[in-house]
Amino acid sequence: MKHFALTGAAGYIAPRHMKAIKDTGNVLVAALDPFESVGIIDSYFPEAEFFTEPEAFEAYLEEARAAEGLDYVSIAAPNYLHYPQIRMSLRLGADALCEKPLVLGEDELDRLAALEAETGHRVWTVLQLRVHPALVALREKLAAEGGHKKVVLTYVTGRGKWYLKSWKSDVKKSGGLATNIGVHFFDMLAWLFGDVQQLEVHAREEQVVAGYMELERAEVSWFLAIDDRYVPTELRAQGQRTYRSITVDGEEIEFSGGFTDLHTEVYRRTLAGQGFGLEDTRTAIRTTERIRTLKPGGRAPRHPFLERP
Template sequence: MGVNGEKKIARPLRWGMVGGGRTGQVGYKHRTGALRDNTAYQLLAGAFDVDYERCKDFGRNLGVAEDRLYPDYKTMFEEEAKRPDGIEVVSIATPNFTHYEITKAALNAGLHVICEKPLFFSVEEGEEIKKLAEEKGKIVGVTYGFSGFQLLLQMRSMIENGDLGKVHMIELSYTHGFACSDIGDKKNEAQKWRVDPKKSGPSFVLGDLSTHTFYMSQLICPDIKLKEVLCDRQSFVKSRAPLEDNAYVLMHYDNGAVGRMWVSSVDAGSMDSQHIRIVGSKASVEFNDWQPNELIYEVQGKPNQKLYRGMPYLSDACNEFERMNALHTEGLGDSWANIYLKIAMAIDAKNRGDEEALKKINYPDINAGIDGIRWITKCVESADKGGVWVPFND
């Protein structure tokens, strides 16, 4: 077993949260991820809610001391800096439009940052924060929470080993049907801001969903760089316009490969699934997050195979963060735990000045966050120009 709760860093990191309170959708995922291995983080402080009374009530129920429950992030950063046991890393689980200012304030307060995606509204903001993080000697991690499934690294290893031959096609999708009507837009607090361009940015499902799958494809195929995209997006629930609830994206890669992404929140009947298929000249490999414990491996001219999580025939990179062994299933909570543990290891390496160790830790960093911003920006640009090819890097 790769992970069994033993410490991988010298001591747990003193950790706080901004957002992620009772009415949010993602806060529990953050806490599950961070606290799964109780040797990595300790939750000591929080500004969990814009409603201070609700923040205090919620924080008490989490076991956080009341004098470390704060009305806002600015107060938390200021007061925690005065304490000898003040927080050293903060997670930001708030609406998109707040990420930039909170991340900047956290870095200026001397804190490492773990932030929700999409990171910011513009690549320029991302580059500014990257420079600031480098100046402060701090880590900025991004919670692409699905990217901790170990079998994604098995796919990466198979491509690196040449098992698929030359990669020709990258097929991606992330769809669900839970926004087929506008009921949630009006009644669900976590949904309202996602369909408000002032708060969500220039996209809905491209930012909220497809950034996950796009990052996963980059994790699997790190040496295949996206060259250009063509996007067509729709607002089938008309009140969401100009934000899309469905989009199709075509991709061209620098090695000659092509790709497609379908992203939708109006795929009626679909129960929130991501699908990744990498097609090579010799074989294909396929992953679905509904069945994250197995891969479909198809070699041309041979019977199809299922590769199961936790087995010794998988790569060392895949099995390094194995938690349950092959007889027991793993799920999204395990994926989040892997991401949080890797970020903790990156923070620890950064604190120790061990840049060589840091380079070996594969986690969603500030560069992944910037690429996610660029992905959204370029898809929106292409769609708004009438569905034309636009260069990914320019």
């Protein structure tokens, strides 16, 4: 049985981490969040200690490590806290298992690599799309087919007015829209089609970011938005506020289901020493960092959704 701590316990994704810790036969000893709406902990680990102050959390973990050991710190806090909390984890003598984006800049990856070497502990991340059965099958199919593909990625996830008033809309804290909601897609694309060779940004606004990239084995037109007016009219009329579509050479890739236990599978692999580390996430971190800084423009065709609404 491994001993885990968890940061960001009141967040949306935290219950998936609690479930994964429990499903893999391990125990949560302590959790941290500045907000106290964490009753969900009772469904998994009612005996876990809870802290609202990071200093008290860290002090407790130092004592816990001396008493019974601390193996992993799972990090589900806001993006800008990932890097310092990973450093804290390694300094405490534990591995870090961090939500994506692992960090906001490639230079932070390099500094964490040095800290891994110094401490002897590892940094792991959650790249759950890489263990999705439909996408694993697609990757095998693409490898067998070979060739160069044309891909269109469209992802609209409607968000209310709260989003623009939260840390998620602050580029310095979230990394911006492409990082906060797009980093797992950019990782998936690189995992399927190889490293990024060329990148263009065609739009970078508060609620929309879009562009074009060439990978080793694909050309990709991509569009991400949190404005539900971009949901196709017929779906919006049915009350739908999200729309996700990925086509490869015009063929729709369906992977809407199968998400229930992906975090648990990532945990299983991590516990077996076969999880996703710093280098696995480098391409996605580099890509999203460039999207934040590139001047919008370019010669590639624009995604058709840029003409809406």
